Amino acid sequence: MGIVVQKFGGTSVRDKERLFNVARIITETYEQSNSVVAVVSAQGDTTDDLIEKAAEINPSPSKREMDVLLSTGEQISISLLAMAIEAMGYPVKSLTGWQAGFFTDSNCGSARIHRVDTERLENELGKNNIVIVAGFQGINKYDDITTLGRGGSDTSAVAIAAALKADVCQIFTDVDGVYTADPRIVRNAKRLDEITYDEMIELATLGAQVLHNRSVELAKKYNVELEVLSSLERKPGTKVKEVVKVEKMLIKGVAKDDDVCRISAIGVPDVPGMAFKLFSMLAARKINVDIILQSIGRDGTKDISFTVALSQKQLALDALKDICSSMGVQEIVCDDDVSKVSIVGAGMQTNSGVASRMFEALGEANINIQMISTSEIKISVLIERADSKRALSAIHDAFFD
Amino acid sequence: MGIVVQKFGGTSVRDKERLFNVARIITETYEQSNSVVAVVSAQGDTTDDLIEKAAEINPSPSKREMDVLLSTGEQISISLLAMAIEAMGYPVKSLTGWQAGFFTDSNCGSARIHRVDTERLENELGKNNIVIVAGFQGINKYDDITTLGRGGSDTSAVAIAAALKADVCQIFTDVDGVYTADPRIVRNAKRLDEITYDEMIELATLGAQVLHNRSVELAKKYNVELEVLSSLERKPGTKVKEVVKVEKMLIKGVAKDDDVCRISAIGVPDVPGMAFKLFSMLAARKINVDIILQSIGRDGTKDISFTVALSQKQLALDALKDICSSMGVQEIVCDDDVSKVSIVGAGMQTNSGVASRMFEALGEANINIQMISTSEIKISVLIERADSKRALSAIHDAFFD
Numbered sequence: 001m002g003i004v005v006q007k008f009g010g011t012s013v014r015d016k017e018r019l020f021n022v023a024r025i026i027t028e029t030y031e032q033s034n035s036v037v038a039v040v041s042a043q044g045d046t047t048d049d050l051i052e053k054a055a056e057i058n059p060s061p062s063k064r065e066m067d068v069l070l071s072t073g074e075q076i077s078i079s080l081l082a083m084a085i086e087a088m089g090y091p092v093k094s095l096t097g098w099q100a101g102f103f104t105d106s107n108c109g110s111a112r113i114h115r116v117d118t119e120r121l122e123n124e125l126g127k128n129n130i131v132i133v134a135g136f137q138g139i140n141k142y143d144d145i146t147t148l149g150r151g152g153s154d155t156s157a158v159a160i161a162a163a164l165k166a167d168v169c170q171i172f173t174d175v176d177g178v179y180t181a182d183p184r185i186v187r188n189a190k191r192l193d194e195i196t197y198d199e200m201i202e203l204a205t206l207g208a209q210v211l212h213n214r215s216v217e218l219a220k221k222y223n224v225e226l227e228v229l230s231s232l233e234r235k236p237g238t239k240v241k242e243v244v245k246v247e248k249m250l251i252k253g254v255a256k257d258d259d260v261c262r263i264s265a266i267g268v269p270d271v272p273g274m275a276f277k278l279f280s281m282l283a284a285r286k287i288n289v290d291i292i293l294q295s296i297g298r299d300g301t302k303d304i305s306f307t308v309a310l311s312q313k314q315l316a317l318d319a320l321k322d323i324c325s326s327m328g329v330q331e332i333v334c335d336d337d338v339s340k341v342s343i344v345g346a347g348m349q350t351n352s353g354v355a356s357r358m359f360e361a362l363g364e365a366n367i368n369i370q371m372i373s374t375s376e377i378k379i380s381v382l383i384e385r386a387d388s389k390r391a392l393s394a395i396h397d398a399f400f401d
Numbered sequence: 402m403g404i405v406v407q408k409f410g411g412t413s414v415r416d417k418e419r420l421f422n423v424a425r426i427i428t429e430t431y432e433q434s435n436s437v438v439a440v441v442s443a444q445g446d447t448t449d450d451l452i453e454k455a456a457e458i459n460p461s462p463s464k465r466e467m468d469v470l471l472s473t474g475e476q477i478s479i480s481l482l483a484m485a486i487e488a489m490g491y492p493v494k495s496l497t498g499w500q501a502g503f504f505t506d507s508n509c510g511s512a513r514i515h516r517v518d519t520e521r522l523e524n525e526l527g528k529n530n531i532v533i534v535a536g537f538q539g540i541n542k543y544d545d546i547t548t549l550g551r552g553g554s555d556t557s558a559v560a561i562a563a564a565l566k567a568d569v570c571q572i573f574t575d576v577d578g579v580y581t582a583d584p585r586i587v588r589n590a591k592r593l594d595e596i597t598y599d600e601m602i603e604l605a606t607l608g609a610q611v612l613h614n615r616s617v618e619l620a621k622k623y624n625v626e627l628e629v630l631s632s633l634e635r636k637p638g639t640k641v642k643e644v645v646k647v648e649k650m651l652i653k654g655v656a657k658d659d660d661v662c663r664i665s666a667i668g669v670p671d672v673p674g675m676a677f678k679l680f681s682m683l684a685a686r687k688i689n690v691d692i693i694l695q696s697i698g699r700d701g702t703k704d705i706s707f708t709v710a711l712s713q714k715q716l717a718l719d720a721l722k723d724i725c726s727s728m729g730v731q732e733i734v735c736d737d738d739v740s741k742v743s744i745v746g747a748g749m750q751t752n753s754g755v756a757s758r759m760f761e762a763l764g765e766a767n768i769n770i771q772m773i774s775t776s777e778i779k780i781s782v783l784i785e786r787a788d789s790k791r792a793l794s795a796i797h798d799a800f801f802d
Contacts, residue, residue: 016457050477056417058484065487068495069480072473076451079470083459086466094469098499099544120544143500143521 002167003125004029007039007135007157011174012231013077014044016084022231023084025172026130030090035125037164039135039157040081042073063108067137067147071097074134074153082132092130095120098145100131102138102156110149111138113156116163125164133160151212158215162222169224170237171211176230177238178203178210181254181396185389190400192252194239199252200226202344202378216240250347250354251399256388257340260290261313262370264305265320267330270297275304277327278320285319287312291340291373291382301330305371307340307382338370339388342380343395355379361398367391403568404526405430408440408536408558412575413632414478415445417485423632424485426573427531431491436526438565440536440558441482443474464509468538468548472498475535475554483533493531496521499546501532503539503557511550514539514557517564526565534561552613559616563623570625571638572612577631578639579604579611582655582797586790591801593653595640600653601627603745603779617641651748651755652800657789658741661691662714663771665706666721668731671698676705678728679721686720688713692741692774692783702731706772708741708783739771740789743781744796756780762799768792 006029008022022038030036050069054061078094085092101117124131135153138146148155154171161169178200181189195203197220204213210228219226219240229237268274275294282289287308295303308316313334320332348354358379362369367390371382383391407430409423423439431437451470455462479495486493502518525532536554539547549556555572562570579601582590596604598621605614611629620627620641630638669675676695683690688709696704709717714735721733749755759780763770768791772783784792 019458053477053481054484057420057481058488061484062487065480065483065495068483068497069477072476075473075476076454076470079466080454080458082466082469083455083462086463087459094466096469096546145497 002034003037003161003164004034005037005039005157005161005164005166005169007153007169007171008041008231009153009173010041010044010046012172013040013081018231019081019084020088022081022172023088025231027085027088027090030130037121037125037131037133037160037166038081039133039153039160040074040077041135041153042070043077043080046073046076064144067108067145070147071134071137071145074136078132078134085130085132090130091128092132093124094132094134095124096134097137097156098139098143100133100160102159104138104140104146104148106140106142106144106146108144108146111140111146113138113148113159116159118160118163121160121164151214154212154215155218158218158222158224158226161224162218166224168227169219170227170229171215172229172231173210174230174232175210175228176233176235177228178240178253180252180400181392182256185256186254186393186396188401189396192238193236194241195252196346197240197242198377199344199346200240202342202375203253203255211240251343251345253344254392254396254399255342255344256392257342258385258388259309259311260307260338260340260382261310262305262307262335262338262382263313263316263320264303264333264335265324265329265331266303266333267301268304269328270300270302274302274327277323278304279306281319281323282316285315287316287319291371291380293371307338307371310336337385338382339385339391340380340382341388341391341395342378343399344378346377348377348379357398358395361394362391365390365394367394403435404438404562404565405435406438406440406558406562406565406567406570408554408570408572409442409632410554410574411442411445411447411478413573414441414482419632420482420485421489423482423573424489426632428486428489428491431531438522438526438532438534438561438567439482440534440554440561441475441478442536442554443471444478444481447474447477465545468509468546471548472535472538472546475537479533479535486531486533491531492529493533494525495533495535496525497535498538498557499540499544501534501561503560505539505541505547505549507541507543507545507547509545509547512539512541512547514549514560517560519561519564522561522565552615555613555616556619559619559623559625559627562625563619567625569628570620571628571630572616573630573632574611575631575633576611576629577634577636578629579641579654581653581801582793583657586657587655587794587797589802590797593639594637595642596653597747598641598643599778600745600747601641603743603776604654604656612641652744652746654745655793655797655800656743656745657793658743659786659789660711661708661739661741661783662711663706663708663736663739663783664714664717664721665704665734665736666725666730666732667704667734668702669705670729671701671703675703675728678724679705680707682720682724683717686716688717688720692772692781694772708739708772711737738786739783740786740792741781741783742789742792742796743779744800745779747778749778749780758799759796762795763792766791766795768795 082094104111135156177191179189183189226240290307483495505512536557578592580590584590627641691708768788
């Protein structure tokens with residue numbers, strides 16, 4: 001009785017069986033008198049195969065040509081899914097990114113959506129067609145093909161839902177919702193019925209791979225109700241929205257992120273302006289710094305530690321080498337062997353016991369905390385990587401058992 | 402010093418080595434101060450693989466969705482070829498069919514080009530970019546993707562050459578030009594330096610697979626100079642144009658076509674209007690009839706024989722069954738075991754000895770002629786298929802030795 005946008009990832013459409021499974025979900029929704037727009041990713045390993053094909057020809061192709069190549073992956077998916085739906089006897093049209101009206105900036109490989117021109121989409125829905133849209137892609141103002149980068153198809157789906165003022169945007173994936181922790185690691189992790197946008201953004205950023213934070217940010221901005229659910233089981237998933245029912249759970253989830261390393265500048269002169277010099281130089285090189293910790297000065301020096309993603313480690317170390325001598329820093333130390341474990345929940349800001357309960361759980365498990373970072377709705381700690389799975393379970397048990 | 406359009410087929414771009422070979426041909430042409438537009442097909446077996454993928458999902462998908470799927474083949478080729486040219490340090494842009502301005506009718510699977518809007522093409526050439534265009538594809542007025550069907554990329558190349566008023570349209574293939582007969586069958590077949598459009602159209606229609614006749618017809622209409630040449634050897638090929646130098650050769654080529662069968666209606670009442678009834682009924686079913694032969698009436702009946710492509714045989718037989726009894730035809734006989742052998746040359750109409758020399762050659766080789774058909778620039782005979790290769794050589798020797 002409304003407009004439903006459904007998004008299916010690469011594993012959900014990877015072969016004939018999965019394509020027909022998705023076709024059944026779509027046509028069942030259509031049978032319930034809904035207008036249905038399905039956004040799909042490239043099948044299974046298609047994108048990786050295309051990247052490999054390109055690398056064989058040119059190790060550093062232009063991003064423009066890479067996007068011409070990669071966008072074929074979703075174009076193959078949409079046509080095959082449309083054929084499956086045709087085979088089931090339903091009216092359907094597939095649309096590529098440009099056909100569906102996705103206009104982006106020119107930043108090939110990680111373009112931002114400027115607007116979705118819904119004329120064609122509404123036209124097809126008006127003719128009672130099911131519409132299958134290629135996710136992850138659009139065009140810039142010069143008619144060049146662009147792709148949206150990581151999490152692009154989620155973002156495509158939310159953007160369409162916002163533009164069409166859809167009743168719900170359902171993100172189908174291989175798990176049946178958002179959990180209080182990664183169920184592969186924490187056996188008694190619980191599925192959440194609801195979660196707020198902000199909590200979901202923190203969880204996404206912290207390494208819960210269910211939804212990409214760009215898409216949740218967009219959903220929050222346009223107040224699109226998201227639902228994360230399984231493409232293989234027919235049951236309600238987790239709803240992501242602005243306000244959720246007050247629940248007993250203060251904490252919505254526990255997440256760990258292994259893509260992190262700690263860098264420390266040891267013996268930084270304890271004079272004003274040192275932290276500014278250090279971090280402005282890292283920012284100029286577009287290095288994203290996460291947790292920052294500064295020791296109290298002693299003997300005229302202090303230590304500054306921070307974490308970066310592993311992919312930016314070498315960039316950060318090279319940058320630091322340049323300025324350390326001029327700043328009088330004694331030594332740069334780097335530790336790859338760390339993980340970040342975080343708890344997220346909008347309730348924690350009004351409940352002072354949350355942090356101490358987390359630290360207590362870690363202490364009882366004999367896990368040492370290297371760094372701490374807090375925000376209004378999350379607390380993150382840096383610990384030794386070998387302890388990370390144990391830490392996740394210990395914290396989870398403290399809040400959810 | 403001009404505009405050169407180059408077309409490369411699927412085998413010419415099938416792998417990394419071939420892609421770089423093509424990139425070298427293109428950049429060498431560019432280095433000679435030419436504006437270069439290269440039109441490419443899908444790599445090797447890509448199109449067949451995509452057709453197989455579709456068949457797995459839906460044995461009779463809509464032509465619209467099939468075209469969405471198939472057009473990805475050329476899109477992959479253009480991006481990979483552009484990456485190869487980038488790797489060689491040249492400025493290059495790839496364009497899909499719609500980006501290159503190909504507007505077609507809505508006849509998905511075998512669309513006709515309405516026009517090529519050259520604005521983007523000229524813009525890129527104006528910036529000194531090499532332009533790589535996806536052949537075989539375009540869009541209709543609703544922005545739906547269409548494909549041009551067999552020989553589509555040749556047609557794309559000629560259409561661009563016509564729209565840009567290019568100096569030449571070079572069709573690169575795996576042979577080095579147009580031959581007086583298939584060199585795989587007739588060992589002493591000779592490469593032609595020049596051939597007229599009409600002769601090339603007849604040869605193309607008669608089964609010489611070098612160029613598709615749609616593309617030659619288009620080249621004739623817009624007076625585009627074509628050149629057929631090898632992508633593997635650097636030497637001049639065969640020029641196809643309106644007027645060619647007068648040469649000693651009356652005959653430009655000998656071709657055989659095995660995709661033919663003979664159908665005979667035996668004992669047709671020898672009264673007026675019978676041939677009309679028969680062939681108008683076949684025409685109504687869109688069956689293309691090639692050679693027609695009618696015997697002289699005897700005992701109040703006559704026999705009418707004609708040839709059709711093997712793919713239309715069953716359609717023709719079914720159609721005949723319907724009307725035979727009402728027309729009083731005694732019997733329908735069909736022979737698959739035939740081949741059509743033809744000679745082509747604009748000179749033959751002013752030289753009466755050509756036909757007899759052809760028939761003499763066949764007679765000396767003890768090959769029986771079943772049917773004969775002539776036009777201003779060709780003579781075709783129907784013979785037993787087992788004799789076809791011998792016939793080709795015998796006729797070739799009679800004219801070219």
